[in-house]
Amino acid sequence: AELMNRIPVIWINIQDCDGNTEALIRSSAPTVDELILDYISLEYQETLMAAAGDQAEKCLEDAVKEFKGKYLLFVEGSIPVKMEYAFTTGRHPETGVERVKRLAKDAAAVIAVGACASFGGIPAAHPNPTGAVGVMDVVKGKPIVNIPACPANPANIVGVLLHYVMTGSLPELDSLLRPKFAFGYRIHDNCERRAHFDAGEFVEEWGDEGAKNNFCLYKMGCKGPFTFNNCSIIRYNDGTNWPIGVGRGCIGCSEPDFWDKYATERPV
Ligand code: SF4
Ligand code: F3S
Incomplete structure (x- = not known):
């Protein structure tokens, strides 16, 4: 039409x-x-x-x-x-x-x-x-x-x-x-692992018990607290999944200079 x-x-x-x-x-x-x-x-x-x-x-x-x-x-x-x-x-x-x-x-x-x-x-x-x-x-x-x-x-x-x-x-x-x-919120504000952050439950090593239980990825370098984007709400591929949903931290891909600044496993 x-x-x-x-x-x-x-x-x-x-x-x-x-x-x-x-x-x-x-x-x-x-x-x-x-x-x-x-x-x-x-x-x-x-x-x-x-x-x-x-x-x-x-x-x-x-x-x-x-x-x-x-x-x-x-x-x-x-x-x-x-x-x-x-x-x-x-x-x-x-x-x-x-x-x-x-x-x-x-x-x-x-x-x-x-x-x-x-x-x-x-x-x-x-x-x-x-x-x-x-x-x-x-x-x-x-x-x-x-x-x-x-x-x-x-x-x-x-x-x-x-x-x-x-x-x-x-x-x-x-x-x-x-x-x-789309960019008015931090990833961290709407993250499905946020309750674990608040409870102090973190993945400490890839593949550990925390990783198996979908604990917060902050200690593995997640940059969700510094990144503005709506993928934590709408996800990708028609809502199928998104980086934190598949178990790796956010690398801040919607921020300026993200590769040099955020795409590391170190917490900021
Ligand atoms: Fe925040 Fe990242 Fe932890 Fe999610 S996984 S609660 S964005 S630090
Ligand atoms: Fe989203 Fe990009 Fe981070 S897709 S979770 S802003 S690395």
């Missing part, structure tokens, strides 16, 4: 593993085909589009002209500012920085999807050979939304998109430009 005008979406990938696209195509409410057919008009997406090569690039350029000022630009992947020509597909010679800036110029807003596009992610980990940065370090003067995590939760991608489709505006954001509806 045609409920409203479908919002034109251009989705580009820079330095990434495509994990956020993989997560999105597992969205269940709505499914990705409902999303594409009923709510948005997906003009360009390297993984999902039928076109390839010059034909694909033509779709992109046509969409930029036709929907100037109206399309949402989704960016997946970090932007290499030191190895400018690397890790980018598309119109050569155009660097990743140039591609993001050019396509952001005529967008209504830019949505950075995943840890890499938001804050540089794993490519930005020390010693960051490619000079990886997030979208907000490159694009200025445009509304930007960050949907971090590795990968971004499809529920949060769809949440931002549908909020825009329904209201014509972006959701309320925190100081790191993350939507508050």
Whole structure:
């Protein structure tokens, strides 16, 4: 059913593993085909589009002209500012920085999807050979939304998109430009192991009795007390499970510099 005008979406990938696209195509409410057919008009997406090569690039350029000022630009992947020509597909010679800036110029807003596009992610980990940065370090003067995590939760991608489709505006954001509806709580505030934390019951060693009884993972390096995200409420893969649910601590994947700062087994 045609409920409203479908919002034109251009989705580009820079330095990434495509994990956020993989997560999105597992969205269940709505499914990705409902999303594409009923709510948005997906003009360009390297993984999902039928076109390839010059034909694909033509779709992109046509969409930029036709929907100037109206399309949402989704960016997946970090932007290499030191190895400018690397890790980018598309119109050569155009660097990743140039591609993001050019396509952001005529967008209504830019949505950075995943840890890499938001804050540089794993490519930005020390010693960051490619000079990886997030979208907000490159694009200025445009509304930007960050949907971090590795990968971004499809529920949060769809949440931002549908909020825009329904209201014509972006959701309320925190100081790191993350939507508050998704990143307004700490993992630790809603963790299913929280009662064990409060009772002082901790896993002390992998595979010990505490691990078998789903005790708190704080002493094994869980960064849930420092991490803002809603995976402790909505989980991943259609509610199937999430990191702490499978018995390892949170590594803070929705926070800036998470790999260097949080992805260790040491408590902070
Ligand atoms: Fe907090 Fe992590 Fe323990 Fe959960 S497992 S209660 S998030 S420290
Ligand atoms: Fe990421 Fe921690 Fe959730 S590692 S997926 S924010 S439990």
